[in-house]
Amino acid sequence: MDSVRYDAERRGHRVPIALKILIAGGFGAGKTTLVSALSEVRPLQTEEILTGAGIDTDDISGVETKSTTTVAMDFGRITINDDLQLYLFGTPGQDRFWFLWDELAFGALGAVVLADTRRLADCFPSIDYFEQRGVPFVVGVNCFDGSQRFSLEAVRRALDLDHDVPMVLCDARDRQSGKSVLISLVEHVARQRGEPVPAA
Amino acid sequence: MRTDLSGHRHEWLDDDAGPVVRPYTLTGGRVRSCADGFDLVAYVLANPNPDLGAYPELHPEHRLLVELAGRGTPVVELAADLDLAVGVVRVLLGDLLSRGLVAVQQPPRATYLPDNDILKAVMDGLRAL
Numbered sequence A: 001m002d003s004v005r006y007d008a009e010r011r012g013h014r015v016p017i018a019l020k021i022l023i024a025g026g027f028g029a030g031k032t033t034l035v036s037a038l039s040e041v042r043p044l045q046t047e048e049i050l051t052g053a054g055i056d057t058d059d060i061s062g063v064e065t066k067s068t069t070t071v072a073m074d075f076g077r078i079t080i081n082d083d084l085q086l087y088l089f090g091t092p093g094q095d096r097f098w099f100l101w102d103e104l105a106f107g108a109l110g111a112v113v114l115a116d117t118r119r120l121a122d123c124f125p126s127i128d129y130f131e132q133r134g135v136p137f138v139v140g141v142n143c144f145d146g147s148q149r150f151s152l153e154a155v156r157r158a159l160d161l162d163h164d165v166p167m168v169l170c171d172a173r174d175r176q177s178g179k180s181v182l183i184s185l186v187e188h189v190a191r192q193r194g195e196p197v198p199a200a
Numbered sequence B: 001m002r003t004d005l006s007g008h009r010h011e012w013l014d015d016d017a018g019p020v021v022r023p024y025t026l027t028g029g030r031v032r033s034c035a036d037g038f039d040l041v042a043y044v045l046a047n048p049n050p051d052l053g054a055y056p057e058l059h060p061e062h063r064l065l066v067e068l069a070g071r072g073t074p075v076v077e078l079a080a081d082l083d084l085a086v087g088v089v090r091v092l093l094g095d096l097l098s099r100g101l102v103a104v105q106q107p108p109r110a111t112y113l114p115d116n117d118i119l120k121a122v123m124d125g126l127r128a129l
Helices: A031-038 A099-105 A117-133 A152-159 A175-192 B060-071 B075-082 B086-098 B116-127
Strands: A017-025 A044-051 A068-081 A084-090 A110-115 A137-142 A167-170 B043-046 B102-105
Touching (some): A017 A117, A017 B116, A031 A068, A031 A084, A031 A110, A031 A175, A044 B075, A044 B086, A068 A099, A068 B116, A084 B116, A099 A117, A117 A152, B043 B060, B060 B075, B060 B102, B075 B086
Parallel strands (some): A137 A167
Antiparallel strands (some): A068 A084
């Protein structure tokens, strides 16, 4: 890995730092909607390849005979300043594509788990995933019809969430609302590191 | 394109999966990049004066990558721009890296970010949106 760690700056260019934030949750919980609301560009899509041939092995013989398919990932970008960009990745919805999450989660700043109170159980796997890997996350309770059906405390109990995991009500379609979710995530990351939460 | 799956059911292939493709044709069957570690948000920066003429073996997609990476572009955006799967783009980038046509800057792991300054910058930037 070190072989590719060239310092591009030595070539006289200044390259921004890109930070990853994952947007997770069950199918239909509003992941793509949230990425769209926040991204400064129309959300882009990229594909990762699923193949019977292990990407983790060097053996490429017979690749041409393996069944291969792709899974799409949505992503968006927020430019913070000349040196810093946030990339928001909507995680692939189906549980069986989770091995792709490991790559997304590697080095990520944190994650937003979107919860739909009509199908709360759908976000359990995402919460388990981030808890197990120690990725800081917040839960955004997406209020689809603009009304709050349950109290945050009730949702927290239902999700069996630790008390230090922030929960926020949000509307995934609304940029300002999505922005507050990301801000609570960054505050949570700062708190977890024992650093002062940056003031407004 | 969907292939005829009768008799060859594959666990990945159903309505949730994308189309069946042969994405590695472009890489000559190579599924692994010769350089490891192109993170999705690693910045790829093309050599400012690439001598592409010296490498007739490179595909048009290689050349496009060099062009797109002229001002520094993350891997995932290159893949989206070329409409190629990330795995394929990684292999192509490995070819370019080994020929010195691009440089790669890996992102810092967020957990190792040195100080509060970056978090503060992110917070300020978000509040200003």
